[in-house]
Amino acid sequence: MCFSATANFVGSGALCAIGVVTLTKVKHRREMLFAALPTLFAIHQFIEGFVWLGLDGILSPAIAHNMAAAFMLYAQGILPFLLPLSVFLFEPDGKSRRRMLPFLAIGGATTVYILWALAAYPLQVYVESNSIVYINQATDHTAVALLYVIATCGSLFFSKVRAMVMFGAANLAILLVVMEVKRYAFTSLWCAYAAMASLIILVYFWKSSGERPFLYSL
Numbered sequence: 001m002c003f004s005a006t007a008n009f010v011g012s013g014a015l016c017a018i019g020v021v022t023l024t025k026v027k028h029r030r031e032m033l034f035a036a037l038p039t040l041f042a043i044h045q046f047i048e049g050f051v052w053l054g055l056d057g058i059l060s061p062a063i064a065h066n067m068a069a070a071f072m073l074y075a076q077g078i079l080p081f082l083l084p085l086s087v088f089l090f091e092p093d094g095k096s097r098r099r100m101l102p103f104l105a106i107g108g109a110t111t112v113y114i115l116w117a118l119a120a121y122p123l124q125v126y127v128e129s130n131s132i133v134y135i136n137q138a139t140d141h142t143a144v145a146l147l148y149v150i151a152t153c154g155s156l157f158f159s160k161v162r163a164m165v166m167f168g169a170a171n172l173a174i175l176l177v178v179m180e181v182k183r184y185a186f187t188s189l190w191c192a193y194a195a196m197a198s199l200i201i202l203v204y205f206w207k208s209s210g211e212r213p214f215l216y217s218l
Contacts (some may be wrong), residue, residue: 003130004031005052006046018202025205028213034086034164035205040074041195045194047071048132048188055127068125069118072134075086075191077118080148083156087164092214096160103158106200107151113147114139149175163204169195 017041026035048071054064084107088100117138124135153175156168174193178186 004131005049005056005058008049008052010155011120011192011195012042012049015039015045015198018198019095022198022205023090024203025209027209028216030089030216032089032206034090035201038087038195038198038201040082041198043190044071044074044191047074048191051125051132055125055132057092061181063124065125066136068132069123072118072123072136073188074116074151075113075134075187076136076139076148077115080151081107083107083152087155087159090164091160092216093160094160099158101154103151104156106147106154110144110147110151114144119218129182130159131182134183134187161204163208167197168199194200 010044015038019036019042022035022038023032026032047067050059050067051064053059053073055063081104084100084103088097089102091097096166102165117136121136124133126133149172152169153172156171158165159168161163171190171194174197176191178189178193182189
């Protein structure tokens with residue numbers, strides 16, 4: 001997140017509260033992964049707080065690098081598969097779940113490639129204009145970015161659940177704005193604002209309490 005470690009830690013606390021409340025609204029095991037996204041984003045923002053502390057010289061450079069690697073592991077390595085998987089599990093019937101399969105395949109392939117890239121190439125981390133920049137030369141390509149966007153946002157647009165479509169639209173809008181304004185700090189800023197969009201998930205679980213769980217079928 002931009003500005004400081006404090007901003008990350010405060011944001012993480014707020015997201016954690018959203019995440020805990022969202023999880024209390026879960027009524028079926030298939031809902032669990034999608035409902036856990038705000039909590040996972042909270043942990044993610046908490047980790048970046050330690051990256052800031054390292055870059056500010058409060059913690060050692062080694063800790064900053066390790067925390068940055070953990071941040072990238074989730075942001076680029078896990079999220080492209082985790083998000084479409086959460087939508088796949090949530091979908092109420094076989095037809096809607098089959099629509100998620102291409103996104104699962106793209107997300108899985110993207111995840112495998114990015115995990116390899118994160119292991120094979122060094123990570124550069126630095127501050128520019130009050131934002132953290134994460135650079136891995138093997139993932140910093142337009143083709144990888146496009147596959148990432150398709151995996152993380154595409155599945156949401158094809159969901160039968162209206163709130164997921166809204167979450168996807170919010171994330172895509174945020175993505176386009178960040179790409180236009182601060183492309184160099186895309187990984188940090190998009191993850192931060194996507195985390196804020198998790199409020200949509202809480203509102204959905206809260207308001208749809210009487211409609212769930214779905215009658216899941218094959």
